[in-house]
Amino acid sequence: MKLQSCSALLFISAMLVACDSKKDQDPAHETAADAAAQSVDPACMGTQESMGLHGDLSDYMASAAGTFHVKIGWSAPLKAASLENKATVTFVNEHAEALPLTLTSFKLFMPSMGHGSSKGDQIVLSQGKENLNIWTVDKIYFSMGGAAGDWVVDLEARVCCSSDKARISIPVEVQ
Ligand SMILES: [Cu+2]
Numbered sequence: 001m002k003l004q005s006c007s008a009l010l011f012i013s014a015m016l017v018a019c020d021s022k023k024d025q026d027p028a029h030e031t032a033a034d035a036a037a038q039s040v041d042p043a044c045m046g047t048q049e050s051m052g053l054h055g056d057l058s059d060y061m062a063s064a065a066g067t068f069h070v071k072i073g074w075s076a077p078l079k080a081a082s083l084e085n086k087a088t089v090t091f092v093n094e095h096a097e098a099l100p101l102t103l104t105s106f107k108l109f110m111p112s113m114g115h116g117s118s119k120g121d122q123i124v125l126s127q128g129k130e131n132l133n134i135w136t137v138d139k140i141y142f143s144m145g146g147a148a149g150d151w152v153v154d155l156e157a158r159v160c161c162s163s164d165k166a167r168i169s170i171p172v173e174v175q
């Protein structure tokens with residue numbers, strides 16, 4: 001247990017060092033405030049201009065720090081006590097252009113009752129091979145049913161060296 005924690009710490013330290021040295025080389029990231037305020041670093045992300053996703057953000061929700069916009073498409077019908085539920089997660093930037101970032105966490109939560117999924121550890125996150133901004137989420141397990149809006153998703157995505165999150169309400173009933 002101790003060894004694992006140390007390895008994890010070393011790994012995180014190494015990542016921080018990597019990020020810091022990158023900032024040192026990049027005059028655009030001179031201060032912590034700048035780093036926090038950064039939206040998308042084109043050097044890290046790039047955009048897929050060819051995808052024709054321009055302008056319409058109406059289906060999307062902004063992340064907490066404004067780093068990305070996200071929408072979730074759900075399989076239908078959603079069923080409680082089943083691992084067959086699926087979703088697709090699509091990330092775009094503020095111009096509604098594809099944003100190929102890394103989905104690191106997708107967790108169900110039921111705010112009114114204060115619990116998540118009892119099988120959240122089984123979830124499978126897969127990045128699209130052609131559309132790198134679209135992720136497939138499999139084995140989504142709702143511990144119980146609920147009306148539209150009873151369940152939410154807390155997701156996190158990594159953008160270059162920082163991470164951002166969003167809470168998205170599930171707009172359909174879980175049967
Ligand atoms: Cu509940």
